[in-house]
Amino acid sequence: MPTTDAILEVRGLSKTFPGVKALQDVDFTLKKGEIHALMGQNGAGKSTLIKVITGLYKKDGGEMLLDGKPFECDSPEEAPKIGISTVYQEVNLIPNLSVAENIYLGRQPMRFGAIDWKTLNRNAAEAIKKLDLDIDVTQPVSSYSIAIQQLVAITRALDVKARILILDEPTSSLDAAETARLFDVLRKLKSEGIGIVFVTHFLGQVYDISDVITVLRNGRLVGVKSVDELPRLALIEMMLGKSADEVECVEKGAGEAGDAVDAECFLRVQGLGRRGAIRPFDMEIHKGEVLGLAGLLGSGRTEIARLLFGVDKAQEGRIFVKGQEARLTSPRKAISLGFALCPEDRKSEGIIADLTVRENIVLALQARTGIFRRLSPKKQEEIVDRYIKALDIKTSSPEQKVGDLSGGNQQKVIVARWLASNPDFLILDEPTRGIDVGAKAEIENLILHLSREGMAVLFISSELAEVIECSGRVAVLRDRVKVAELPREAINESNIMKAIAQTEGQ
Amino acid sequence: MSFNPACLKNENLGKLVWPLVALFAIVVFNVIFTPGFFNLEIKDGRLFGSLIDILNRGAPVMLVSIGMTVVYATGGIDLSVGAVIAIAGAVAATIIRPDYVKGVIEYGEMAPLVTVIGVPLLLALLAGLWNGALVAYVGIQPIIATLILMVAGRGIAQLITEGKIVVFIHEPFQFIGGGFLLGLPVPIVIVAVMLLVTYLLTRKTALGLFIEAVGANPKASQYMGIRAQLIKIATYMFCALCAGIAGLIICSDIKAADANNAGLFLELDAIAAVIIGGTMWGGRFTVAGSMIGALIIQTLTTTILTRGIAPEVTLVFKALVIICVALIQSEAFRKILTGRLAKTEAGQS
Ligand SMILES: Nc1ncnc2c1ncn2[C@@H]1O[C@H](COP(=O)(O)OP(=O)(O)OP(=O)(O)O)[C@@H](O)[C@H]1O
Numbered sequence: 037m038p039t040t041d042a043i044l045e046v047r048g049l050s051k052t053f054p055g056v057k058a059l060q061d062v063d064f065t066l067k068k069g070e071i072h073a074l075m076g077q078n079g080a081g082k083s084t085l086i087k088v089i090t091g092l093y094k095k096d097g098g099e100m101l102l103d104g105k106p107f108e109c110d111s112p113e114e115a116p117k118i119g120i121s122t123v124y125q126e127v128n129l130i131p132n133l134s135v136a137e138n139i140y141l142g143r144q145p146m147r148f149g150a151i152d153w154k155t156l157n158r159n160a161a162e163a164i165k166k167l168d169l170d171i172d173v174t175q176p177v178s179s180y181s182i183a184i185q186q187l188v189a190i191t192r193a194l195d196v197k198a199r200i201l202i203l204d205e206p207t208s209s210l211d212a213a214e215t216a217r218l219f220d221v222l223r224k225l226k227s228e229g230i231g232i233v234f235v236t237h238f239l240g241q242v243y244d245i246s247d248v249i250t251v252l253r254n255g256r257l258v259g260v261k262s263v264d265e266l267p268r269l270a271l272i273e274m275m276l277g278k279s280a281d282e283v284e285c286v287e288k289g290a291g292e293a294g295d296a297v298d299a300e301c302f303l304r305v306q307g308l309g310r311r312g313a314i315r316p317f318d319m320e321i322h323k324g325e326v327l328g329l330a331g332l333l334g335s336g337r338t339e340i341a342r343l344l345f346g347v348d349k350a351q352e353g354r355i356f357v358k359g360q361e362a363r364l365t366s367p368r369k370a371i372s373l374g375f376a377l378c379p380e381d382r383k384s385e386g387i388i389a390d391l392t393v394r395e396n397i398v399l400a401l402q403a404r405t406g407i408f409r410r411l412s413p414k415k416q417e418e419i420v421d422r423y424i425k426a427l428d429i430k431t432s433s434p435e436q437k438v439g440d441l442s443g444g445n446q447q448k449v450i451v452a453r454w455l456a457s458n459p460d461f462l463i464l465d466e467p468t469r470g471i472d473v474g475a476k477a478e479i480e481n482l483i484l485h486l487s488r489e490g491m492a493v494l495f496i497s498s499e500l501a502e503v504i505e506c507s508g509r510v511a512v513l514r515d516r517v518k519v520a521e522l523p524r525e526a527i528n529e530s531n532i533m534k535a536i537a538q539t540e541g542q
Numbered sequence: 543m544s545f546n547p548a549c550l551k552n553e554n555l556g557k558l559v560w561p562l563v564a565l566f567a568i569v570v571f572n573v574i575f576t577p578g579f580f581n582l583e584i585k586d587g588r589l590f591g592s593l594i595d596i597l598n599r600g601a602p603v604m605l606v607s608i609g610m611t612v613v614y615a616t617g618g619i620d621l622s623v624g625a626v627i628a629i630a631g632a633v634a635a636t637i638i639r640p641d642y643v644k645g646v647i648e649y650g651e652m653a654p655l656v657t658v659i660g661v662p663l664l665l666a667l668l669a670g671l672w673n674g675a676l677v678a679y680v681g682i683q684p685i686i687a688t689l690i691l692m693v694a695g696r697g698i699a700q701l702i703t704e705g706k707i708v709v710f711i712h713e714p715f716q717f718i719g720g721g722f723l724l725g726l727p728v729p730i731v732i733v734a735v736m737l738l739v740t741y742l743l744t745r746k747t748a749l750g751l752f753i754e755a756v757g758a759n760p761k762a763s764q765y766m767g768i769r770a771q772l773i774k775i776a777t778y779m780f781c782a783l784c785a786g787i788a789g790l791i792i793c794s795d796i797k798a799a800d801a802n803n804a805g806l807f808l809e810l811d812a813i814a815a816v817i818i819g820g821t822m823w824g825g826r827f828t829v830a831g832s833m834i835g836a837l838i839i840q841t842l843t844t845t846i847l848t849r850g851i852a853p854e855v856t857l858v859f860k861a862l863v864i865i866c867v868a869l870i871q872s873e874a875f876r877k878i879l880t881g882r883l884a885k886t887e888a889g890q891s
Pocket residue numbers: 053054056057058076077078079080081082083084085125430431439440441442443444445470
């Protein structure tokens with residue numbers, strides 16, 4: 037045994053799916069009281085490694101040791117029993133069950149042979165407080181945003197008495213404050229000697245919290261380094277396999293298109309509001325402009341997107357599209373006005389898992405052109421090839437099922453779908469969720485490119501840097517109120533944070 | 543048979559393998575035990591033989607399976623097809639002999655073929671509209687929504703015929719169930735035409751893709767502006783139309799309308815055929831698979847009849863075969879099976 041305090045050791049692990057070698061001869065060692073970051077591009081094999089460890093997939097070769105003893109979980113239910121607690125990348129809660137039921141599913145407190153609901157709900161309420169979450173635990177999880185669902189899934193994992201905690205992109209839809217709170221909890225667990233595996237595409241977070249970094253590329257182990265001896269650029273190079281200079285970055289002068297303020301106003305909103313969702317607000321978006329929407333978790337960003345797309349109906353206010361008053365009664369209506377929404381929740385509102393990559397990408401465009409004007413196979417191929425290349429979608433072929441792609445690649449397919457549908461006004465709700473550094477810049481560039489061609493864009497993201505890079509103007513939300521609007525010159529991190537904090541003081 | 547080049551390329555073909563194996567097994571069984579199973583004869587330019595017979599007898603199941611496939615793909619199910627078959631037959635027969643139930647034996651003026659065919663099919667479409675509206679607009683669970691017509695429909699058919707079996711003679715109409723076209727029995731030709739129509743409608747337009755999208759992820763489809771409600775209604779109407787045609791074939795073939803027995807349990811055969819064929823409940827559909835499923839079921843039925851197995855055990859026997867095919871298809875089951883085998887092998891060595 038090389039290291040005595042290693043709790044989990046994986047040696048020479050391999051896993052092949054039809055057409056893809058997802059893992060080849062991968063080694064991985066997790067020590068007690070260590071936060072170990074698992075890094076790599078979309079499709080590198082991070083989630084697969086995790087799923088093999090927890091028994092969701094069967095390994096093809098190699099060995100896995102727990103405390104030096106070989107182990108293998110036959111099913112993912114076994115993993116918690118041997119002390120491995122996991123939050124998977126795709127939140128797998130049961131939508132119709134309450135938050136409390138989801139947290140304790142399979143380990144409900146019992147009393148006289150029946151579920152003890154009182155204790156269940158009380159325990160759940162306490163458990164979620166650890167992450168400073170204040171929600172009604174008796175409500176079904178589906179009634180909460182994807183970020184809150186993610187926190188519920190984390191709460192569920194934290195509540196298991198575990199020695200190993202695996203978190204696959206737990207922060208992909210959390211904002212800075214939520215992430216900080218999660219990190220506090222992780223540090224505490226670490227001091228208790230728990231080993232933590234942490235996957236993320238946010239480099240900043242890696243340097244914030246982790247001790248050791250393991251990098252995978254194309255299913256192979258690239259290297260293991262402690263955080264201190266691996267500067268950012270070197271990490272990027274390890275992940276991408278090319279020098280950092282070659283990495284695409286967001287073209288400067290991003291907001292140039294945003295100067296389109298004197299261009300034609302595409303959408304004007306007056307006093308639009310809905311009780312419990314967003315207080316009445318005004319907003320204007322011009323042709324060829326990217327309007328950023330910044331704000332904390334639950335500040336009403338997604339709610340605005342849903343109002344503007346007709347998913348939820350506004351209770352007050354007026355909407356003008358190209359000067360004409362319009363009523364947004366349904367998504368269909370919004371679509372007929374040239375709107376499109378790339379939704380936040382890719383699993384339930386975005387991908388159609390059983391259909392192929394090609395079908396998923398062309399669907400929105402096809403829906404616009406209509407049933408009887410089917411896009412020719414050639415045209416479909418052309419679009420799909422273009423986006424697979426542009427966004428670097430890792431798929432064995434355009435005919436692969438989307439459900440078999442890695443999380444980040446699924447996200448790219450959804451973004452491709454909406455970019456390809458070429459609307460007049462595109463609402464992007466967290467479009468880069470779970471997407472790696474390289475591809476993120478590609479997506480931002482594509483968005484800027486389209487906006488320069490005249491598309492109006494509403495860009496929602498919890499990652500401030502991204503909002504700043506892309507937007508020509510930024511609207512700031514807090515507690516379901518629009519509190520500020522920053523013109524291009526004033527867009528920077530401190531101004532946005534100030535706008536968020538100011539109202540907090542009131 | 544509809545030919546879809548895409549289905550040869552990807553997973554679809556893989557999915558068809560097991561149903562084909564099952565069909566092959568049943569055919570082999572027949573070849574061994576039924577002498578002359580493969581014999582085809584041409585008499586007066588018409589094709590005869592066991593195989594043709596199976597296709598001919600199987601036409602109603604095949605037709606209904608086509609419709610059931612698209613309904614199933616939208617995440618629905620249609621239990622009322624048997625009832626629609628009964629209604630279509632009853633209406634057709636009553637149009638031919640309007641006063642038969644009142645005891646009048648004379649025919650009166652011979653009804654034109656257009657009416658005899660058109661009216662029942664229109665009613666069938668209406669039945670589909672009813673089902674579709676209940677599912678898409680009222681939001682009732684498909685199984686419950688179509689159960690209403692399943693129960694009420696046969697009652698309606700019996701009311702039309704007043705519980706009697708209406709027998710008739712109507713040369714042009716009898717052609718549908720008993721005639722020959724291009725040397726083939728007309729029902730087979732009708733199935734072929736419907737397959738072609740379905741193929742063109744679903745795969746040469748975007749309809750097939752939209753059906754699969756709506757079935758697999760209704761919310762995502764809504765965000766893309768796909769009209770889920772219209773598509774659902776269209777599939778139920780199409781399914782009912784298929785059932786209506788099947789009803790006419792059955793009625794024309796036996797030259798009578800039997801509201802009690804026409805199409806009885808056919809919905810179950812059709813659902814089984816669709817599932818055996820590998821169509822997903824809400825998602826990918828393959829009409830070719832359903833046809834193989836329907837053929838499996840029809841061959842089975844014919845085999846049971848010609849083997850002289852008691853009719854009481856027919857249903858049980860059918861159920862057994864369906865379970866077997868479904869199990870073979872289930873990936874989980876195959877895994878368990880191969881896992882066991884691997885373990886016992888490892889244990890022995
Ligand atoms: N069930 C599956 N069937 C077929 N291929 C799969 C399956 N799951 C994963 N793959 C493939 O294995 C590779 C690795 O996927 P994995 O999900 O491990 O990537 P990842 O590193 O987690 O990426 P991301 O950052 O996007 O989440 C990908 O190319 C993916 O397409």
